[in-house]
Amino acid sequence: MREKLLIANWKMNFSVIESSKKSRQLEVLFEDKLQNRMQNKKNKSDVKIIICPNYLSLKSVHDILGGKLYLGVQSITHLSESEGAFTGEISGALVREFAEFAIIGHSERRNMLMETNSEISEKLLFCSKNNIRPILCLGENQETRSNDSHLTYVINQLRNSVSDFKEWGSLIVAYEPVWAIGTGVACEPEDAVQMIRTIRKELKIISGSDLIPVLYGGSVSSSNIGVLIDSGDIDGALIGTSSMNPLEFHEIINICTKMWGK
Numbered sequence: 288m289r290e291k292l293l294i295a296n297w298k299m300n301f302s303v304i305e306s307s308k309k310s311r312q313l314e315v316l317f318e319d320k321l322q323n324r325m326q327n328k329k330n331k332s333d334v335k336i337i338i339c340p341n342y343l344s345l346k347s348v349h350d351i352l353g354g355k356l357y358l359g360v361q362s363i364t365h366l367s368e369s370e371g372a373f374t375g376e377i378s379g380a381l382v383r384e385f386a387e388f389a390i391i392g393h394s395e396r397r398n399m400l401m402e403t404n405s406e407i408s409e410k411l412l413f414c415s416k417n418n419i420r421p422i423l424c425l426g427e428n429q430e431t432r433s434n435d436s437h438l439t440y441v442i443n444q445l446r447n448s449v450s451d452f453k454e455w456g457s458l459i460v461a462y463e464p465v466w467a468i469g470t471g472v473a474c475e476p477e478d479a480v481q482m483i484r485t486i487r488k489e490l491k492i493i494s495g496s497d498l499i500p501v502l503y504g505g506s507v508s509s510s511n512i513g514v515l516i517d518s519g520d521i522d523g524a525l526i527g528t529s530s531m532n533p534l535e536f537h538e539i540i541n542i543c544t545k546m547w548g549k
């Protein structure tokens with residue numbers, strides 16, 4: 288059975304004080320599930336809930352939620368796996384003290400910071416070296432979808448990002464169409480499923496494994512998560528806006544755990 292994951296991407300939001308406040312709210316809301324997480328740390332069938340705050344807030348969130356929910360970061364540097372003269376950068380080795388996961392290749396970074404597939408492939412290797420599980424983001428923009436070349440585009444993104452990668456047991460992939468991120472308009476479930484099946488087929492060819500979880504991201508909310516995961520092809524979600532409201536995030540998780548528990 289493939290793992291199920293629900294990931295909160297808080298992006299560049301929340302001061303340290305606000306992040307701590309949100310973490311305390313989550314701690315209360317997730318009380319029942321936290322005990323689960325503590326008792327079944329290695330139970331693969333459990334839904335993994337992962338919070339990705341900004342770097343500055345990571346330790347404070349860890350002080351409250353560490354060992355209860357999982358923590359991730361939103362990127363790591365491609366310049367070094369450890370330490371050195373790389374002003375302003377943060378390495379996998381530095382975040383590993385607090386985070387077990389890292390979002391890699393989010394479209395906001397690909398588009399606004401010109402992050403390339405080759406940098407992304409370096410980051411994936413540095414995740415492996417530091418025992419961090421990468422959440423590799425893939426997705427096409429509106430123009431590519433309108434041209435009907437989105438399937439080929441995303442598969443090329445995947446191939447170029449994982450060209451040197453080998454730690455298949457650690458990889459998580461998130462399909463996030465750029466046009467659906469932060470717009471309030473999610474991908475139609477059948478379109479998301481079509482892409483996710485295509486990604487899974489390619490992953491099987493590249494890695495030999497069909498157990499790599501593939502998630503959906505882009506305007507996920509408590510009103511659309513049910514239809515998105517209904518077919519059983521989508522192994523969870525990478526959630527921005529809705530994850531920043533602890534009540535809404537909790538509601539999404541309740542819907543998923545009920546559906547997956549059946």
Ligand code: PGA
Binds near residue numbers: 296467469507
């Ligand atoms: P959104 O963001 O849920 O606000 O669309 C998703 C993401 O960027 O990962």
